[in-house]
Amino acid sequence: MLRLIAQRLGLGFGTLLAASLLIFVGTEILPGDLASAVLQNSATPESLAEMRKELGLDRPAYVRYAEWLGGVATGDFGHSLASHRDVIEEITPRLTNTVFLAVYAALLAVPLAIVLGLMAAIWQGGIYDRLVNFVTLLTISVPEYLVGYILIKYLSVHYAWFPSLANVTPDTPFGDRLVLTFLPVLTLTLVVVAHMMRMTRASVLNIMASPYIEMAFLKGLPKWQVVVRHAFPNALAPIINVIALNLAYLIVGVVVVEAVFVYPGLGQLMVDAVSKHDVPVVQAAGLIFAAAFILLNMTADILAIVSNPRLRHPR
Amino acid sequence: MSQRPGKSGRIAGENILHVEQLRVEVRTDRGPGPVLVDNVSFDLRRGEVLGLIGESGAGKSTIGLTTLGYTRGGCYITGGKLDFEGRDIRQMSGAERRALRGPGVAYIAQSAAASFNPSHTLMQQVCEIPVKHGIMSMDDARKEAVKLFRELELPNPDTFGNRYPHQVSGGQLQRAMAAMAMAARPDILVFDEPTTALDVTTQVEVLASFRKLIREHGTAAIYITHDLAVVAQIADHIMVLRHGKMVEYGTSDQILQEPRQEYTQRLVADRAAGHTFRDDVASGALPILAVQNVTASYRSLAKVIDGVSVEVRKGDTVAVVGESGSGKSTLARVIIGLLPREAGDIQFQGQSLPPALANRSKDQLRRIQMIYQMPDVALNPNQTLLEIIGRPVQFYFGRSNAEVRRRVLELLHMMDLPEAFITRRPGELSGGQKQRVGIARALAAEPDLIICDEVTSALDQLVGEEILKLLKKLQDDLGLAYLFITHDLGTVKRIANKVAVMLKGKLVAGGETSKVFAPPYHPYTELLLSSVPEMRSDWLDQVLTGRAKTIAAVRAAQVQLPG
Numbered sequence: 001m002l003r004l005i006a007q008r009l010g011l012g013f014g015t016l017l018a019a020s021l022l023i024f025v026g027t028e029i030l031p032g033d034l035a036s037a038v039l040q041n042s043a044t045p046e047s048l049a050e051m052r053k054e055l056g057l058d059r060p061a062y063v064r065y066a067e068w069l070g071g072v073a074t075g076d077f078g079h080s081l082a083s084h085r086d087v088i089e090e091i092t093p094r095l096t097n098t099v100f101l102a103v104y105a106a107l108l109a110v111p112l113a114i115v116l117g118l119m120a121a122i123w124q125g126g127i128y129d130r131l132v133n134f135v136t137l138l139t140i141s142v143p144e145y146l147v148g149y150i151l152i153k154y155l156s157v158h159y160a161w162f163p164s165l166a167n168v169t170p171d172t173p174f175g176d177r178l179v180l181t182f183l184p185v186l187t188l189t190l191v192v193v194a195h196m197m198r199m200t201r202a203s204v205l206n207i208m209a210s211p212y213i214e215m216a217f218l219k220g221l222p223k224w225q226v227v228v229r230h231a232f233p234n235a236l237a238p239i240i241n242v243i244a245l246n247l248a249y250l251i252v253g254v255v256v257v258e259a260v261f262v263y264p265g266l267g268q269l270m271v272d273a274v275s276k277h278d279v280p281v282v283q284a285a286g287l288i289f290a291a292a293f294i295l296l297n298m299t300a301d302i303l304a305i306v307s308n309p310r311l312r313h314p315r
Numbered sequence: 316m317s318q319r320p321g322k323s324g325r326i327a328g329e330n331i332l333h334v335e336q337l338r339v340e341v342r343t344d345r346g347p348g349p350v351l352v353d354n355v356s357f358d359l360r361r362g363e364v365l366g367l368i369g370e371s372g373a374g375k376s377t378i379g380l381t382t383l384g385y386t387r388g389g390c391y392i393t394g395g396k397l398d399f400e401g402r403d404i405r406q407m408s409g410a411e412r413r414a415l416r417g418p419g420v421a422y423i424a425q426s427a428a429a430s431f432n433p434s435h436t437l438m439q440q441v442c443e444i445p446v447k448h449g450i451m452s453m454d455d456a457r458k459e460a461v462k463l464f465r466e467l468e469l470p471n472p473d474t475f476g477n478r479y480p481h482q483v484s485g486g487q488l489q490r491a492m493a494a495m496a497m498a499a500r501p502d503i504l505v506f507d508e509p510t511t512a513l514d515v516t517t518q519v520e521v522l523a524s525f526r527k528l529i530r531e532h533g534t535a536a537i538y539i540t541h542d543l544a545v546v547a548q549i550a551d552h553i554m555v556l557r558h559g560k561m562v563e564y565g566t567s568d569q570i571l572q573e574p575r576q577e578y579t580q581r582l583v584a585d586r587a588a589g590h591t592f593r594d595d596v597a598s599g600a601l602p603i604l605a606v607q608n609v610t611a612s613y614r615s616l617a618k619v620i621d622g623v624s625v626e627v628r629k630g631d632t633v634a635v636v637g638e639s640g641s642g643k644s645t646l647a648r649v650i651i652g653l654l655p656r657e658a659g660d661i662q663f664q665g666q667s668l669p670p671a672l673a674n675r676s677k678d679q680l681r682r683i684q685m686i687y688q689m690p691d692v693a694l695n696p697n698q699t700l701l702e703i704i705g706r707p708v709q710f711y712f713g714r715s716n717a718e719v720r721r722r723v724l725e726l727l728h729m730m731d732l733p734e735a736f737i738t739r740r741p742g743e744l745s746g747g748q749k750q751r752v753g754i755a756r757a758l759a760a761e762p763d764l765i766i767c768d769e770v771t772s773a774l775d776q777l778v779g780e781e782i783l784k785l786l787k788k789l790q791d792d793l794g795l796a797y798l799f800i801t802h803d804l805g806t807v808k809r810i811a812n813k814v815a816v817m818l819k820g821k822l823v824a825g826g827e828t829s830k831v832f833a834p835p836y837h838p839y840t841e842l843l844l845s846s847v848p849e850m851r852s853d854w855l856d857q858v859l860t861g862r863a864k865t866i867a868a869v870r871a872a873q874v875q876l877p878g
Contacts, residue, residue: 210429219443220415309433313481
């Protein structure tokens with residue numbers, strides 16, 4: 001088992017390296033370069049060449065890639081071109097906000113999805129099952145900005161229970177943060193619950209056809225115990241994978257929700273940086289997103305390995 | 316033994332289960348389906364064991380499950396009475412039925428490997444019935460479980476329960492399931508083919524443990540099996556079932572010795588056959604296939620077959636026998652080339668065959684064909700019989716479509732299958748018919764040698780018998796040679812003129828069947844032969860008395876084996 005886990009770790013690291021290359025190449029082929037972005041309208045061919053030399057852009061791409069990667073490895077992401085601040089300083093508060101939102105949404109969505117999914121499996125084919133399937137299909141099909149605006153219209157404008165703007169600052173106390181970010185969290189929850197809940201239901205029902213499930217019924221256990229004790233532990237691997245995908249989405253894919261609720265997250269920062277041609281920030285944000293995605297999926301793989309009793313307890 | 320309230324009034328011989336005119340039907344969305352059990356009645360007294368016997372589709376498992384108030388998806392009890400201690404199971408509420416399952420009637424399934432939850436330890440699962448039904452505390456249940464493990468002669472009974480199902484052997488798992496069923500001292504145990512998935516030598520021991528358990532606790536039992544000889548060892552009464560209807564009911568001795576119904580007579584006669592050797596074979600002068608000192612392994616781990624030599628001549632039927640893990644199926648894969656050999660040589664018609672399938676010529680491939688254990692898995696469900704059987708004709712001989720069609724019809728005719736089947740797909744055929752298609756496909760290549768890998772073990776007894784007859788007829792007509800891989804020693808005596816006995820990847824005995832299967836035996840051959848259940852009710856007692864000595868002899872012989 002340890003060998004399998006080591007393999008996954010190695011694979012994860014390799015993927016991250018490949019992602020860093022893609023990010024570098026991606027920012028390389030963006031129209032225009034750093035020099036023209038810095039000089040903007042005052043650019044003449046001569047000044048451009050001068051600037052490129054100054055920035056080291058005249059050197060071959062692989063040298064610059066190696067330099068960048070070396071910097072990243074030692075924690076140096078360079079300086080923002082827009083604000084001239086250290087990229088780490090620029091990104092840290094934004095990343096904290098994004099992680100806060102993701103963790104908050106995950107703590108709400110994951111248990112909710114699993115409980116709803118198990119209940120749907122227990123009452124398979126019943127009214128509850130059909131209702132929860134229908135509602136979650138609805139929330140997954142409606143675009144998230146629309147869900148966000150509907151929530152704002154009713155919960156914020158109509159009833160005024162929650163604020164519509166999630167404009168937190170680093171000094172906002174924890175309790176206020178929870179209230180301020182509740183609507184974006186609810187939006188995200190509605191979007192991700194469906195996927196996880198459906199996978200929980202499907203993989204539990206898949207296990208329900210096994211002979212050991214029939215045996216559990218023949219031991220006189222009530223259905224909810226059969227589902228929770230006997231089916232669920234064996235259905236974990238696919239559920240963990242879907243949870244990881246959704247958690248990754250909560251970190252990487254929330255830019256639309258951030259925009260709707262004017263939340264200062266990393267996604268917004270990255271979009272701004274792209275429009276300003278702030279290459280070091282774009283690269284750093286991209287790398288962080290890639291790392292989050294890979295880390296979560298790798299964790300899911302490792303947990304799936306650990307959840308298999310055959311690997312956990314060898315002969 | 317701690318008695319629980321309500322069970323103190325157990326009187327031996329008292330009627331505990333009364334089944335009357337039971338009827339079970341399949342109901343689908345489109346209306347009523349087939350009737351699985353029709354008009355079956357019987358009584359079960361405390362301490363009595365009833366054997367239910369029949370082929371697949373006889374409804375025996377369905378009857379067993381109804382005594383727990385349970386039917387599989389889509390099946391419904393539509394008639395009759397099921398009285399357990401005077402209360403009709405059909406009238407019980409859901410909660411009453413759950414209370415019945417486990418403490419009242421407990422179930423032991425065919426495949427323990429599939430029926431234990433892989434995520435929990437054996438102890439957790441064995442204690443589940445008494446604890447969840449509130450009969451014992453977890454501590455008491457653990458103590459009971461250890462006692463049962465000891466009674467069932469499981470190794471290290473004190474720590475056995477800490478293991479996970481995949482960590483113990485098949486025979487041990489099957490006994491652990493008996494402990495699980497027995498944990499709350501049920502009134503009735505339902506055994507559903509509990510030894511079918513085991514090797515013959517393991518079957519003897521498991522069967523003996525079951526019988527001891529039932530006798531010592533005086534528990535009533537329903538024992539379901541397709542093997543008359545097995546049920547004869549354990550049951551007081553036997554009910555023979557066919558297509559969901561009762562054929563015959565009587566004491567075990569009466570059913571075995573003077574069966575009244577024609578169907579029972581056929582079952583008995585067929586099972587009892589196989590004590591005469593086959594000596595009508597004129598083997599060819601030169602071997603077609605010569606396996607010489609072949610060694611092979613999977614991913615270079617331990618050797619799965621080790622220095623094995625086998626010879627097949629024209630007209631021969633050579634049986635390769637052994638228990639699971641003996642390497643007999645691996646030998647087939649090595650001959651076919653699916654698993655390249657690591658040492659030794661395989662000669663076909665005097666020429667060395669390349670080890671790997673990919674390096675063999677089309678003609679070498681054509682001359683050795685294979686028939687598989689599970690026709691369900693070996694035939695593509697999306698192809699018609701024309702495509703399945705026609706493919707080798709087209710591949711090896713490159714015939715035109717019309718010629719392929721003519722050849723397929725000819726082969727169907729040889730298999731006693733109607734011509735109209737040419738457009739059918741495997742899903743529309745019965746198990747025996749599918750196996751005939753498998754044979755036709757092998758014959759389509761016009762091979763010299765056919766490797767038959769457990770070809771009858773997935774089939775019912777009488778259907779399997781028909782397949783064996785067909786193979787024999789084809790051999791006589793076409794002069795084929797067979798390499799017959801099987802664990803069924805009864806079949807070997809009747810069909811094979813030569814036999815190779817394998818144990819843990821090595822050949823322990825080989826040669827003419829009439830010599831290998833006659834004294835003086837190799838000790839392992841003797842153990843195997845003595846483990847095949849016989850049609851007398853005192854067989855198990857006899858086997859058990861001489862067994863310790865035979866096993867000691869096998870152990871001693873194994874040490875002497877080369878390598």
